[in-house]
Amino acid sequence: MTEPTAIAAGAADRRPRRRPPSAAAAAPVVDRSRSYRHLTNPFEPLRVFSDDQVAAIHEAALQILETQGMRVLLPEAREVYRRGGASVDESTLVVRLDRGLVAQSLATTPRDLVLHGRTRDRDMPVHGRHVVFAPTSGPPNIMDTVRGKRAGTFEDYCNIIKLCQNHEVIHVLGGCVEPQDMPVQFRHLETTRAMLNLSDKIPLVFARGPGQNADNFEMLRIAYGLTHEEFISRPYTSTIINTNSPLQLDIPMANGIMDYAAAGQVSIITPFTLAGAMAPVTIAGALTLAHAEALAGLTLAQIVRAGAPIIYGSFTSNVDMKSGSPAFGTPEYTKAAIGAGQLARHIGVPWRSSNATASNSPDAQAAYESQMSLWGALMGGCNFVLHAAGWLEGGLTTSYEKFMIDLEMLQMFAETFQPVGATAEDLAKDAIAEVGAGGHFFGCAHTMARYRTAFYAPLVSDWQNFGQWADSGAKTATDRAATLWQQSLERYVPPERDPAISEQLDDFVARRTAAGGAPPVS
């Protein structure tokens, strides 16, 4: 068998037609999913900056915080900063941080973060070489190839949570799509209850004001059967904190940092810096701004509670300078991700990145932009990938088909992380001697002992030959993904739950609903 380049002129298809030994056909597909539950990345992180350049960006961010500061809209947050030693100008709402305060805050920020699950095998280390995948969070819209694009509903929200539960490569949950059919003052109660009922994975919830934060914490405490003291002693959940770039921290986000720090829960502090729009047009400039903002948020958390768990979030991309449209999964995005990873390691804080694309369709563009995002994140040494599955249209839509395509890509990374065996048996000298020149390896003992588990079996990819593929409908990857998410939902089974806890949760939700819920703060 030869590469097609060496096919003699006019030769026909020379792909192997022999099938493996008949045992192979009968063998069950090996479930590799358990090996995706905890991932570690064996690759040395890529770098786009020298150590000196990383230090220069950190220094520039410190100078920005000292001289220019952050505008902080929440009075209580300014008061906390003041108490911590920052200089606060109440007339401009600007908080300036000296480098000593930032250094002290970095010193108390935990390096070795672990998100705690309901059971120990759901604990998720988020540091060092550990990698955690979380689904897309926050899109207002939902899309599938059956029903098209539409406003997200609670049913869609629950469906995406079920898909997260079904597939081991998704490690924690998220705000998979906004259930716009649910009133905003009750939405957090219903979505958090749905996460706790439909999955045994770790929830990620939104910080939309102190009332919702308190409700979410209480529901988690009930679901995990913890006392208040137990709950605040370890991280059980996380939230996304976006600064309002440039250099502004708004009210719900400041509340979020403070509430999560006080409760010992994780703030993923993520400046959303689009180079050329809300951030400098240069990647290094956008990262400098983002770094300053992340340090300001981290400092607020540490003043509230020294040791508060933090993930350093980065979300730096660029706009299309012709239209102003945001772009994702671009070369600039990839390099910014790698650079952000260097900054996170420089300050010794776990790092969050994303799987993003600007595509409006779960097509080839969506796939290659997502790949550019994922490689930038993962070869940059990322610990926590938000939006790892389902993100489409610059984050305005969650796509069922994209969710399945992303699962395939995430599983391929999970497999790429597995070590390549290189024992004497792996080098296969005996098998090569046994098979001999011009032979084949299908039936040899070395193959027979390994073929069931040797290779990744794909989820979405179709490896049939063209004729078989055409005969089975000439389906694209997107078509196949549409079948797969429907099949996955059909086989969903809820995790085991203690009825007493479910009842307590239901009581809590009923009580809070009767009391009017908690409208989001803005």
Place this chain on the structure above:
Amino acid sequence: MTEPTAIAAGAADRRPRRRPPSAAAAAPVVDRSRSYRHLTNPFEPLRVFSDDQVAAIHEAALQILETQGMRVLLPEAREVYRRGGASVDESTLVVRLDRGLVAQSLATTPRDLVLHGRTRDRDMPVHGRHVVFAPTSGPPNIMDTVRGKRAGTFEDYCNIIKLCQNHEVIHVLGGCVEPQDMPVQFRHLETTRAMLNLSDKIPLVFARGPGQNADNFEMLRIAYGLTHEEFISRPYTSTIINTNSPLQLDIPMANGIMDYAAAGQVSIITPFTLAGAMAPVTIAGALTLAHAEALAGLTLAQIVRAGAPIIYGSFTSNVDMKSGSPAFGTPEYTKAAIGAGQLARHIGVPWRSSNATASNSPDAQAAYESQMSLWGALMGGCNFVLHAAGWLEGGLTTSYEKFMIDLEMLQMFAETFQPVGATAEDLAKDAIAEVGAGGHFFGCAHTMARYRTAFYAPLVSDWQNFGQWADSGAKTATDRAATLWQQSLERYVPPERDPAISEQLDDFVARRTAAGGAPPVS
């Protein structure tokens, strides 16, 4: 502006609607293509093996060559091996190489290979951090979304060469598709003439017997206006040599190694090892086998002519163990590519890899499998990427649409290779101070000075918002690629040619055609 996760419940699309300053709309799109002409990869290569493991694979390959040897079908090649000091068994056709002979061959193989173009700015270094992209070579079929899949024609061949000429990120040419409407004894004459007439980039030709090899060399010599001595003094072209794994070297391939070595031209020696079929089921085993075969081919070249230019080719993937179908762009493929790069660096020979997919359609699967291939190659430190654009269906088809999608991906890598500026101006402290908290960067001086060239402008990707995208036909990336290849062909302009040289080439082709051409050897 915030990440979608932080959109207050129910909030609408908050993407920026402001457009950049009006000058931006009027400014010409900056042609970045010149910066794609010579690429260097700034990233430290990834590793899947320890140094000890690499040494163990090399040692195992040496032992295989010493004890088991290669079956060499061409008597003249066995004679060359014998003359070089190998042990030859004429009854079994097996050639055994001792490690001294292999070491001596490695010592004379050039590390710093340069492919020479017709002009100096078309010279292509193929070593160190240099990266060269070559189109898909050899598929018997062609496909586009207008006409479907069909046997390749000479018109298709010429079209793909024109696309290669139009796009700077393709650095050298290849056997883009088999022109099956052209008789096999004349095919090399017509395809080589087409490459020389339609493009000024470096040709890659097939080695299909001594007659065709001699014709191809003569046509190159004529086109470049060289004496025979000048031609054989430097590499002007390359060819693909596939061993017949396991451990067999067939007649045209042995002829190719010998003819190319004698002429000082480049053999890209590429064992095509599918783990579980023609190679051991383990990645390390498949690489061990491939390494042995590559060393055997390299040794033949060096015996013919010490200093003969060689590229170490790798093409290790796996089969689907359920069906026996070959798979590409799998996690195993990616890791095998990275491992092959380590082996190439271990022996100090430039390294070739590929951009491959098993998808039957230029869809999301094609994109993510190609990305897995390309990242494995490029983060593995590859110097020469064959099949970089156009490959589909496991190499059985060249796709016009996939060609354009691949161009986009290659350009994104070319941009990712550009350094991230990190001067004080790049860090943008002054711009951040000027814009202030809550401001925007569209109009500031720092942005105005840079926005025209700040970011990559995509080829296939569509970054319009959903409404604009839907209004313009809701086209997928594949749909857009179909428009793009047709537009690119419309604007093709042939390179300037010396009419006297064209006449000499035509005379040569006419003379050789009248003499019956040169049928391929098999």
